[in-house]
Amino acid sequence: MKKFEHYCSNLNVLSRAGQEDLTNEFIIGGIIDKFHIQFELGWKVLKELLKYEGRQEGNTGSPREILKAAYSIYGFLDEEIWLSMLKSRNSMTNIYDGIEAQKLVHVILDSYIPEFIRLRDNLQKRYPSLVETL
Numbered sequence: 001m002k003k004f005e006h007y008c009s010n011l012n013v014l015s016r017a018g019q020e021d022l023t024n025e026f027i028i029g030g031i032i033d034k035f036h037i038q039f040e041l042g043w044k045v046l047k048e049l050l051k052y053e054g055r056q057e058g059n060t061g062s063p064r065e066i067l068k069a070a071y072s073i074y075g076f077l078d079e080e081i082w083l084s085m086l087k088s089r090n091s092m093t094n095i096y097d098g099i100e101a102q103k104l105v106h107v108i109l110d111s112y113i114p115e116f117i118r119l120r121d122n123l124q125k126r127y128p129s130l131v132e133t134l
Contacts, residue, residue: 002133003048004123007041011116014038018109028101032092035108038116039089046070052130076122081115
């Protein structure tokens, strides 16, 4: 399976998170874990596309640099949301409080999943045959 296919497959599961029992701590933990995977897949897809576009930033391993470069090419990305996702991803290991975990899940449902979907849809439009090879 290729990166973009993984991205879409994981997103299909994550996008159903709102239908789950959001009071169950195992469900909450699973949503947070799926978000982490989705974010990793997202910035790595962007990294491959930056390389394809001939951008030097595609050679770096830094998610922040990849995201910053991607904003300059892909106007459909919401910089504020992606930086918030990066911050959430980096602080996830420090979430021990159930209330904080529930807050993060609501942010994932309300902001992050729609942004992941926006990325998927726009990349499919911009690179109809290329995304299948990523």
